[in-house]
Amino acid sequence: MVIENPLPHFAEWFPAAAVSWLLVAGVLTVAALVLGCLVSVLRYGPGAGLGAALATAFSGVVDVVCMSPRRVAALAWLAVKESIRRRVILVFGLFVVILLFAGWFLDVGSSEPAKLYLSFVLTATTYLVLLLALFLSAFSLPADVKSRTIQTVVTKPVRPSEIVLGRMVGFTIVGTVLLALMSVVSYFFVTRGVGHTHEVLAENLKPAGAAVNGRQPLSGTTESSQGHRHKLYVDASGKGVVESEFGHWHEIETTAWGDKPSFEVGGPEGMFQARVPIYGKLRFRSREGTDVDRGINVGDEWFYRSFIQGGSVAAAIWTFSNLRESQFSEGLPVEMNIEVFRTYKGNIEKGVLGSLSLRNPRTGLIVEVKVFESKDFTPLFIMVPRKITEFSSADVISSKRETPDKGVEFSPPQNLLDRRLAERKEFDLFNDLVADGELEIWIRCLEPSQYFGAGQPDLWLHAADASFELNFFKGYFGIWLQMVLVIAFGVTFSTFLSGPVAMLATVGAMIGGFFSDFLTRLSQHAVLGGGPFEAIIRLVRQENLMTELEPGLRTTAAQMADRVAEAGLWVIAHILPPFTEFNYADWVAYGFDITWDPWIVVPTLRALAFLVPVFVAGCFFLKTREVAQ
């Protein structure tokens, strides 16, 4: 699975993030106060204006701090009843209709049908739920203001903060119930949709090997189903094995053995997984033997992976920390997804050979435990046993890094290397190779003029298998976070804007959030074709992204305007929540567990970091409206 923006662990992330948040919140609060004072002074004069502003600010703080949970609950219940009255259940109906016709659009014969189905249901749910949240939140308050039903609420002893929070909570409850229903329906849709079996016809099986006790082992293929078939082998005792194809295999049971064998093939296995990965930190060893942050670029336009040269000392090195003996008592389950780049075809019947080595970062002992045949775009699993008795080579080496200030640094220092450590016939994984929980895994390409490519998440330790069902529902938690953010923005915008305008503003916030990566790159001038004004010129003149614009006044003016616009884009990209961060579809589709730390905890706290100021802003906007006074 590709993880372009890995999240740091909570302990690593929280202190700096909390400080940043407090700083930004403080700056915004002061800015809002100053602005409020300015507006008030202009309206009422210096003394009265300042007094009014400070009084409003103080009463606002009181409003937020002294909210009554009972009143919030009542207003939330009001919001729920309003949503039911607006027939939100139709959204669920629409979702079911989409699923019914989804078969027209989903290719069950795809090489990864589970991934396709999972991506589809998560995406479809995201769009529907966010649309629901948008319409519910953006139109609710303005509709109440227009119909004057808001008067029945504000004339009661209700704080504006309770109104805002009540709406947010109420719509969240409605959205959560719908999301829960959709997730259950989606689960059955996916599992039924890709579920299949195969027939095995005895007449299509051929003898494979010598007969044992008069029974002949057989091999052949299953019948085709969903655009594929599997190779199978049945031994003399009738025990069958079905080979993996399209990312899954089947259990096979021999129901009759002898002259006319018959078999029953079960459902697909291995399609729905939730691997718990432990990722390491990646660095590379160049062909000169020096440690570097990135490997070679073989001409790929995507810089996610870099490459190591085969037949040299070059290696991709992952450093794992906090490894516990109790977690891996049987051995180390290593899984990897290495890309292969050939500079010449060579023997195409076989994959390019590589080796996996384990190294102790403290002593420098390195043991080459496995030579493997690579296969790109397919995860390769290697179990390194606790007691390593079979290995290709053992040595003691230092890693070498060049630094501008300290020159060449060796780790461990070369004079401290003890070569006797390598002169043994057996190694213990934890006693010899893991040092204070740290271990290095080295991947090398063994064939000259061929290359292996890797990104940091391309090698992981398969620590455990979590429950797919729980992981599936964790995927929906990401959608829930997005929904809550949209509701918060919608309700806040609706406190001072009319319904349609609030909707547009919320849509703008969503678009900005979904494309925050792109906006950040645009603001850093890292996108081909220049900024917004330069892009307008290119569109009108039908020029492509690569050619330079003609130098002149127009180009200069556009580029200067772009500098200003880029600053604005940077601000927008950073004040809007990055919605893509809350999207766990890939995790579920690729079969990786969405680990609590950091993938649930950090995004949840990030969402909260946006929710709090948005809520506070909503409270103040509503408070300052006449209808609420």
Place this chain on the structure above:
Amino acid sequence: MSPQHAFARKIFYLIGLVLLVAVLSWLGQPTVGEGSAEGKEGAASGLGLPNLAQLRVRYKLSEAQLGEIDPAGSTIKLATLGLRGVAANILWEKANNYKMKKDWTNLSATLQQITRLEPHFISVWRFQAWNLSYNVSAEFDDYRERYRWVIRGIDFLREGIRRNEREPMLVWDVGWYITHKIGTADEVKQFRRLFKEDDETFQRWEDYRPAADRDNWLVGKDWFWRSEKLVDQGADLRKTTPVLFFSHRPMSQMNYSEAIEKDGIFGEKAKESWKKAGDEWFEFGARAIPATEKDRYIHLNDAEQFDREAADRVAKLEAFEPGLREKIRKERYEKLPAAKRKAYETPPEKRTRDDWEKAQEVAEQLIVTHDQLARQISGPNRQTAIKLAREAAEFEKKSEENRLYRQIVNFEFWRERARYEQTPEAIFAREYAYKGAEALANADLIKAREMYEQCFAKWRQLFDRKDFAQLKNDDSLGQEIVGIIYKYRQVLEKSDKPFPKDFVLNDILELHEKNWRAREGK
């Protein structure tokens, strides 16, 4: 606003609506009936103008006439609420992104959505099929996966054909991918084997030919034939060069013949195959190929006939006054300045650049055209001479034009190739070369030497035939034989035997070894 104003405004709107509906209903009314005269002539409107439905029928533009109707596609088009172009652009951008990030599952799914939105935009099908079969397949290291993606691209094209049944280029593309992507890839051996064994794919294509007949060249040839049939029925070739388009079917037979010999199949089967290739090449030469000018056609076989017609007329023309052409040339030469004559007389290897320019000018000035010759003839034969000159010039021009078209498809080379490859000498020569290479790979030097020597003997027999007197000048064949001689040399070196001075194909080495070495970098 007063009630009268509001009422007047409503009446005004009503009249506008009625007028618009009337125009729309006239435009959109269905055809009178397919078989009726009005239906065919489009006079149902009563004004002599066809309505939209009739135009649709006349130009075969309705959905049902373009191809199979896809309910999913229609649904997705409706769902975009008029933003079909925007949606297609977004999907295309996403597809590029998935391809960059090597997310093949999502790439395939996105391409399917794009084609659902724009099923009749032929370039989408062609471009993305190419993307799948050529670009995406190359990303995989395992040749089996590469083959799967080649087939996926072909399946993508076949889907396009279902939606656009009268589009010959999509059909032609299928033929191309099956013949060339499978038959000329680096992993050609593996691809051809996988293709023959691919029961799944043939079942999906509803092609039930036995496995032995599943040669990719022959299967692709059938697709080229289908595309030709569509063009013969009036389908548009768009910007494709017709001579290239029609050449691929017979070329597939040529390539098949070559392929089976590379696979070690010779004898009668190879002979029949080359004969069939020659016959089909002749049929291709007899086909009327549209020329660049409208309503003009070329038959590639005709060049020799034009040459004969021209030569015949020239002979008759020169018979009126034998030697007149030479006399005119001599007179012109004597009138030339001395410097130019000197440049012209300088041997080519000693000419300077200025000499070359002058010599070229002299050569052009010394050309006596048939018309110039005819006008020098006096007496009663003059008019006949002028007529003969004009006709000879026309035939020469036709021949030249014909040969230009021939060059596009290397017509003469392949015609000659089919002719000599079907001879027993050539078939045996290739068989011995194959066995020699096999023996060399198995380190059986004695057998390898024997086979190679028999191979060379057969080529000698062929070159010595009067009907193949010019064959040894064929650069392609010559270099191929030099390559085999090179392997023979290796066998002799390994056997400690010298290369014979009286080697049976010394003339071939003289003619072609230098070029071969330059090409091979040896």
